[in-house]
Amino acid sequence: MFYIHNTTCISPQITFPEVDLDQLISCTENKFYTKEIPSTDIPPAILRRMGRAVKLGVVASIPLLKLQAQLNGIIIGSANGGMEDCIKFLNQIIDYEEGVLTPTNFVQSTSNAIASQLGFISKNQGYNITHVHRGLAFENAVLDVAMLLQENPKHTYLLGGIDEIADYNFNIEYLCGYIKKNSSNLDLYNSKTSGSIAGEGAAMFVINNKHEGAVSELKALKTIHTTNEKELVNVFEKFINDNLPENKTIDLFLSGENGDIRYEQYYKTIESVMNSNVSIAHYKHLSGEFQTASAFALWVSNYIIQTQKLPLNMLKKQTVKKNINTILLYNNYQGYQHSFMLLEKA
Amino acid sequence: MGTLELKQELKEKIIQFLNLIEVKPEDIKDDQPLFGEGLGLDSIDSIELIVLLDRTYGIKIKDPKEGRKILVDINTMVDYIEKNRTK
Numbered sequence: 001m002f003y004i005h006n007t008t009c010i011s012p013q014i015t016f017p018e019v020d021l022d023q024l025i026s027c028t029e030n031k032f033y034t035k036e037i038p039s040t041d042i043p044p045a046i047l048r049r050m051g052r053a054v055k056l057g058v059v060a061s062i063p064l065l066k067l068q069a070q071l072n073g074i075i076i077g078s079a080n081g082g083m084e085d086c087i088k089f090l091n092q093i094i095d096y097e098e099g100v101l102t103p104t105n106f107v108q109s110t111s112n113a114i115a116s117q118l119g120f121i122s123k124n125q126g127y128n129i130t131h132v133h134r135g136l137a138f139e140n141a142v143l144d145v146a147m148l149l150q151e152n153p154k155h156t157y158l159l160g161g162i163d164e165i166a167d168y169n170f171n172i173e174y175l176c177g178y179i180k181k182n183s184s185n186l187d188l189y190n191s192k193t194s195g196s197i198a199g200e201g202a203a204m205f206v207i208n209n210k211h212e213g214a215v216s217e218l219k220a221l222k223t224i225h226t227t228n229e230k231e232l233v234n235v236f237e238k239f240i241n242d243n244l245p246e247n248k249t250i251d252l253f254l255s256g257e258n259g260d261i262r263y264e265q266y267y268k269t270i271e272s273v274m275n276s277n278v279s280i281a282h283y284k285h286l287s288g289e290f291q292t293a294s295a296f297a298l299w300v301s302n303y304i305i306q307t308q309k310l311p312l313n314m315l316k317k318q319t320v321k322k323n324i325n326t327i328l329l330y331n332n333y334q335g336y337q338h339s340f341m342l343l344e345k346a
Numbered sequence: 347m348g349t350l351e352l353k354q355e356l357k358e359k360i361i362q363f364l365n366l367i368e369v370k371p372e373d374i375k376d377d378q379p380l381f382g383e384g385l386g387l388d389s390i391d392s393i394e395l396i397v398l399l400d401r402t403y404g405i406k407i408k409d410p411k412e413g414r415k416i417l418v419d420i421n422t423m424v425d426y427i428e429k430n431r432t433k
Binding site: 045048049096099103107 | 363364365366367368386388390393394396397400401406
């Protein structure tokens with residue numbers, strides 16, 4: 001599909017600008033916010049209008065924009081975009097009886113505010129789009145950029161997955177049972193209740209078709225909407241048969257399990273049909289659960305391949321210790337939006 | 347409310363409405379231009395200021411030419427508010 005070169009990530013953990021995943025940051029409530037976002041590189045006049053999601057995306061992207069002056073497009077996955085601003089704007093419509101409304105909240109509230117702001121800052125007039133397909137928003141951005149590279153093999157793109165914790169959305173998800181009442185990321189996987197912890201973050205990638213200088217290669221992606229485990233297993237087996245050569249093995253399975261007892265079975269099922277020699281790791285205790293958490297998963301997989309460091313807190317099952325060159329990522333969002341990605345060392 | 351108090355309140359409201367990070371009321375001079383080289387506000391801010399006048403002082407500015415004369419600096423805004431406020 002494509003090669004991954006430079007990356008950045010803002011998450012609740014120590015990932016920006018330096019990375020230290022061994023020092024696990026814990027959350028004491030069911031909201032796992034990112035650490036304070038350093039924003040010194042953004043002009044104050046622009047910064048003051050930015051909502052949280054826009055700030056996350058822009059701050060994470062600026063180092064990559066500095067490194068990669070020539071980008072042919074910006075492709076973002078964000079299920080909610082600037083949801084907090086969106087709710088402020090909608091509430092104003094009610095509070096002021098559809099009278100005079102402020103433009104800033106409206107401008108910042110659209111999902112494409114992040115990609116468009118990046119386009120303005122970098123003066124990039126290339127392809128600029130945002131995918132918003134709930135738990136597969138990032139995966140659809142990945143698919144889009146892979147197709148773009150088929151059409152334009154010499155291009156380089158900025159790809160990202162970004163979402164924020166917005167109070168209004170959080171409350172709805174909490175009431176729907178997708179968020180636990182009281183939980184810590186430290187015992188997330190021991191939970192026997194429904195729900196997870198809410199997370200947020202931005203993971204950005206510079207990608208193209210050039211093997212030279214790349215860290216990893218995304219070999220394949222498959223998404224499916226289903227609640228049927230048999231159908232899921234069939235899709236998974238075909239995905240492996242189609243994309244993993246017989247002489248290669250998966251070194252690590254990165255599971256998107258999130259502590260929600262209702263969706264645990266999907267992960268157990270996929271683990272059960274995999275070779276028992278595959279080591280297993282998980283990451284939602286680092287990022288929390290959100291629609292584009294799979295972008296964090298891709299970022300951390302790339303990091304593991306690059307550094308050959310697998311933090312102990314991520315490890316669920318270790319088989320034989322060996323180099324980690326091939327990682328299989330599986331995530332499902334709310335039990336019906338599933339994705340598989342296969343990442344290899346470049 | 348006296349003119350000085352109104353000026354102080356207006357500066358605080360402008361900072362709040364426009365989210366002027368790192369600006370304090372005392373940083374805004376009464377005769378400092380709000381737009382361009384003064385406080386550095388732009389066209390979106392002008393709409394925010396019109397909303398501020400509507401919500402806080404009950405003043406509706408419908409004519410853009412009128413707005414240009416009012417939104418010059420703190421002095422011109424306060425002068426207009428004192429003469430036209432409905433709340």
